[in-house]
Amino acid sequence: MSELLAKGVTGFIIGYLIGRGVRILLYILGFFLLILVLLQAMGYISINWDKLESDVSSFISKIFDPAQSLDQITGWLQDNWSSVLGLLAGLGVGGGLVRRQVPVGS
Numbered sequence: 001m002s003e004l005l006a007k008g009v010t011g012f013i014i015g016y017l018i019g020r021g022v023r024i025l026l027y028i029l030g031f032f033l034l035i036l037v038l039l040q041a042m043g044y045i046s047i048n049w050d051k052l053e054s055d056v057s058s059f060i061s062k063i064f065d066p067a068q069s070l071d072q073i074t075g076w077l078q079d080n081w082s083s084v085l086g087l088l089a090g091l092g093v094g095g096g097l098v099r100r101q102v103p104v105g106s
Helices: 002-041 049-063 070-079 081-094
Strands: none
Touching: 002 081, 070 081
């Protein structure tokens, strides 16, 4: 029981931090890409877009490997359901999906 609680709390904390930090990370990533494109347009750097595209697609295909069977995924979820629920709850709270209603006039 304590292991389930620890997994749930850990998942919640990680989900909360991800939910709070995703917006900031997306801004940083967008700013970085904008700077790269501007530097290339000004002639300071040269970007091999074909190589970048192939590397990113290779990375994504390794993450979403179709060779993983549904049985493997459901087995993992059955073993780690408390972590997944904690992570989803933390994402909901940290990402702003769950907000406390403040009465008007307070």
